[in-house]
Amino acid sequence: MRAVFGMWRPLLDAETVEQRIAARKDRQQLLCRVPKPLLSFVIDEHVLLRPLGGQEAHRAQLEHLLLVGQERHIEIQVMPNGREEHAGVAGPFTLILAKGGRRMAYTEVQSDSTLYSEPTKVQGFESTYGVLRAQAMTPRESLTWVEKRLGEM
Structure with missing residues (x-):
């Protein structure tokens, strides 16, 4: 997180960086609450290939994805770069x-x-997400993809 915020332009002051890191860490607590929420993510392959923050940070990010992706209430799907159709070209949501x-x-x-x-x-976004999930790798294929990338590092 620190590496990403450190790259922002215009530059963020140190206090803002720390506030944003704290806010993201707080949001991660959602993963631990009871009852556990069902969380589903579609992540573009190119995002997962970019080593922001260096190789060590990149490896840690992929290991974290692999770890949380094995939780029953979390589904992670990778959208391969080679897909000719991509419902999410308008941007993330x-x-x-x-x-x-x-x-x-x-x-x-x-x-x-x-x-x-x-x-x-909202229904429009929900429809788009349904198509994105159909176009992406399955959760199992996605975790296998992450494992393979880790093995190549």
Whole structure:
């Protein structure tokens, strides 16, 4: 996280970097809460091949993915670079099912973020995610892919 925030332009001051690292660590606590939430991720292969922060940090990231990807409540799928179709070319997004069944979608690009709660807009993101999951490797294939990359390092 520190390596990524250190690359941002314009440069972030040290206090902002520390705040953002703390916020990301806090979000990781979601993985441990009870009941455990079902989490599903589709990650582009090229993102996983980029050694941000150096080889040691890259290896640690892949090992972490492999570890959390083996949890029953977490599904990680890799979108291969060679796919000719990719429903997510418009950019990354997060789908959220809040308490009470409220569905939302969140996008973040550069320094702008948007939270969508209108049902028709959210349904569009949900449809896109369904197609992304169909286009990506299965969770098992994806973990095998991560293991193979680790073996090549």
